[in-house]
Amino acid sequence: MRILIAEDLYLLRDGMVRLVEAFGHQVVATASTGPETLDALLRWRPDVSIVDVRMPPSQSDEGLRAALAARREAPGLPILILSQHVDQLYARELLADGAGGIGYFLKESVFDADQFVDALERVAAGGTAMDPAVIAKLLSTGPSRNRLDELTEREREVLALMAEGLSNQAIGKRLFLSESAIGKYTTSMFGKLGITDSESDNRRVLAVLAYLNSPG
Amino acid sequence: MRPVVSWVREACAGSARAGAVAALGLPVPILWAGIAAGIWFLGNPWAWTAPIVLTLVATLLTSRGLCAMFRKLVAQWTGTVIPGGHWEARPVTRMSTGYWWNGYSYSRSNKEAAEDQRLRILWHDPATWRDLRFVPIAALAGLVAAVPFAGFVTAVVGFGVVSPLLGVAGLVVAVGSAPYAWRATPPLTVRFLRPSRAMLLAGRVDELTAQRADTTVAQAAEIRRIERDLHDGAQARLVSLGLALATAEKLMETNPEAAKALMREARAGAASSLTEIRDLVRGINPPVLTERGLVDAVRALALDTPLDVTVSADALPRLDAPIESAVYFGVAELLTNAVKHARAHEARVSIVLDGAVLVVEVEDDGRGGADPGPGGGLDGLRRRLAVFDGSLEVTSPEGGPTRARMAVPCGS
Numbered sequence: 035m036r037i038l039i040a041e042d043l044y045l046l047r048d049g050m051v052r053l054v055e056a057f058g059h060q061v062v063a064t065a066s067t068g069p070e071t072l073d074a075l076l077r078w079r080p081d082v083s084i085v086d087v088r089m090p091p092s093q094s095d096e097g098l099r100a101a102l103a104a105r106r107e108a109p110g111l112p113i114l115i116l117s118q119h120v121d122q123l124y125a126r127e128l129l130a131d132g133a134g135g136i137g138y139f140l141k142e143s144v145f146d147a148d149q150f151v152d153a154l155e156r157v158a159a160g161g162t163a164m165d166p167a168v169i170a171k172l173l174s175t176g177p178s179r180n181r182l183d184e185l186t187e188r189e190r191e192v193l194a195l196m197a198e199g200l201s202n203q204a205i206g207k208r209l210f211l212s213e214s215a216i217g218k219y220t221t222s223m224f225g226k227l228g229i230t231d232s233e234s235d236n237r238r239v240l241a242v243l244a245y246l247n248s249p250g
Numbered sequence: 251m252r253p254v255v256s257w258v259r260e261a262c263a264g265s266a267r268a269g270a271v272a273a274l275g276l277p278v279p280i281l282w283a284g285i286a287a288g289i290w291f292l293g294n295p296w297a298w299t300a301p302i303v304l305t306l307v308a309t310l311l312t313s314r315g316l317c318a319m320f321r322k323l324v325a326q327w328t329g330t331v332i333p334g335g336h337w338e339a340r341p342v343t344r345m346s347t348g349y350w351w352n353g354y355s356y357s358r359s360n361k362e363a364a365e366d367q368r369l370r371i372l373w374h375d376p377a378t379w380r381d382l383r384f385v386p387i388a389a390l391a392g393l394v395a396a397v398p399f400a401g402f403v404t405a406v407v408g409f410g411v412v413s414p415l416l417g418v419a420g421l422v423v424a425v426g427s428a429p430y431a432w433r434a435t436p437p438l439t440v441r442f443l444r445p446s447r448a449m450l451l452a453g454r455v456d457e458l459t460a461q462r463a464d465t466t467v468a469q470a471a472e473i474r475r476i477e478r479d480l481h482d483g484a485q486a487r488l489v490s491l492g493l494a495l496a497t498a499e500k501l502m503e504t505n506p507e508a509a510k511a512l513m514r515e516a517r518a519g520a521a522s523s524l525t526e527i528r529d530l531v532r533g534i535n536p537p538v539l540t541e542r543g544l545v546d547a548v549r550a551l552a553l554d555t556p557l558d559v560t561v562s563a564d565a566l567p568r569l570d571a572p573i574e575s576a577v578y579f580g581v582a583e584l585l586t587n588a589v590k591h592a593r594a595h596e597a598r599v600s601i602v603l604d605g606a607v608l609v610v611e612v613e614d615d616g617r618g619g620a621d622p623g624p625g626g627g628l629d630g631l632r633r634r635l636a637v638f639d640g641s642l643e644v645t646s647p648e649g650g651p652t653r654a655r656m657a658v659p660c661g662s
Contacts, residue, residue: 118489145496147500
């Protein structure tokens with residue numbers, strides 16, 4: 035894959051470049067400020083971009099804003115946002131356009147390199163990848179938390195992994211269950227919650243996230 | 251001969267002062283007395299309406315200036331400075347609607363708003379009424395001050411027309427009272443013109459409000475600095491450590507040499523993130539300060555500063571932690587300035603407990619020219635000390651040396 039890395043701290047930018055290169059991917063460009071990031075995103079249209087939220091010149095959410103702006107120009111441009119902290123607020127803003135190709139992770143998620151690169155590939159393919167911390171918060175404090183009481187422990191586990199953006203197959207692998215068993219959980223879960231199932235993995239994830247985010 | 255000369259001199263000076271007091275204090279009351287006499291002897295009070303109104307206006311208009319003159323004279327004669335304590339005009343701002351807001355009401359034009367504000371402040375300010383109340387007091391002071399002149403006039407009349415005996419009596423009164431007649435004025439002025447308790451408290455409230463705002467701003471800035479340091483420093487280093495380890499794990503099979511190099515880097519990274527956290531902790535609250543108190547913390551600071559720093563200090567009891575911290579960071583800032591801005595080679599720090607006031611002086615041999623202006627580092631330090639009613643004085647002529655003196659009351 036052709037990858038863009040936008041990160042203002044040299045140490046991290048360098049480490050990230052070496053990590054993805056160790057996995058055989060190609061870094062086509064790096065950026066270290068908000069405007070540079072927006073410029074590079076639109077010029078290179080990389081297969082996937084890793085963008086830090088906080089960047090100069092203002093040291094505020096420059097990276098996030100560059101990502102959102104780039105996706106307004108080029109809908110569905112795959113971007114994975116990395117940050118020192120994850121917030122529901124930012125997750126919602128990223129998912130708002132419903133186009134997929136979005137990831138939002140804590141920086142330490144790179145420690146599990148295989149899973150990180152896996153998520154990166156998922157985002158590049160137009161999928162969604164959310165940090166477990168975001169999903170856990172969404173399940174416990176989100177607007178839909180009371181409606182989730184009907185679910186069994188296992189169904190909640192499956193729902194969480196699905197919201198992170200995993201396919202049935204990947205969820206099965208994570209929980210040591212067969213894909214068809216996961217399919218059964220999904221059907222019963224969607225029945226209870228009243229979510230319409232969808233053929234496409236990605237649209238299903240977006241439906242789940244929309245459900246979790248919707249009040250009432 | 252000499253006592254006589256000094257008596258004459260004192261009498262002359264006293265007469266001049268008494269003359270000034272009488273000339274200031276008497277005119278307006280004389281007008282009022284004239285009106286009263288007119289009504290008493292000629293009757294028909296209504297005929298006096300116009301003079302009464304005019305005199306009232308004159309009284310109102312002159313009272314503030316009269317009080318200012320009395321304050322000035324007293325300050326000149328006795329050195330006692332009595333603050334006026336009048337309210338200051340507040341800024342008039344233009345609202346988005348185009349009207350001008352002066353703190354009380356809206357007006358169409360800037361000028362109208364300012365005039366309206368001036369009148370309202372005049373009316374609401376307790377100092378205005380205190381000044382007005384002082385008019386009869388000034389008359390009293392004026393009457394006392396007029397005694398020598400009355401004696402002199404009596405003497406002239408006595409010698410010329412009535413009898414020499416009256417003349418002699420008048421002369422004795424005039425000469426005897428001349429050096430003393432003005433002396434009633436300063437105590438009267440101080441007693442009746444000093445700011446009331448309520449005004450002093452209002453001033454103190456303003457001061458404390460400003461200090462609280464300063465503290466809040468300083469605190470928020472400090473918290474932002476710490477968050478920033480952690481975010482860009484220790485947190486980032488730990489992430490990079492994890493990154494290196496993850497990459498090394500991946501490379502272990504394919505390129506063991508590169509993996510080993512990454513591990514070495516990771517170890518160095520762990521060490522430097524520890525250093526960074528240690529520095530950050532020291533910037534929040536130096537461990538030596540907690541463990542050993544101000545004097546030893548300043549000694550430790552002196553050792554870490556790239557200057558020859560001599561520290562002389564009294565044995566101090568442990569002070570309140572916030573005061574210790576403020577003074578410690580004050581010294582740190584002054585020493586940093588000495589290195590960075592003044593390019594000094596040597597510095598002296600002295601820490602003395604003067605009664606209940608902690609006095610810390612920092613002196614360097616640098617090139618001076620420190621700017622204590624608003625917004626600068628020294629101004630920030632002054633504000634941080636002001637929170638504890640402390641003060642900072644800096645003398646830093648161009649070419650040096652710079653002397654800074656921090657004084658903080660510490661109630662021990």
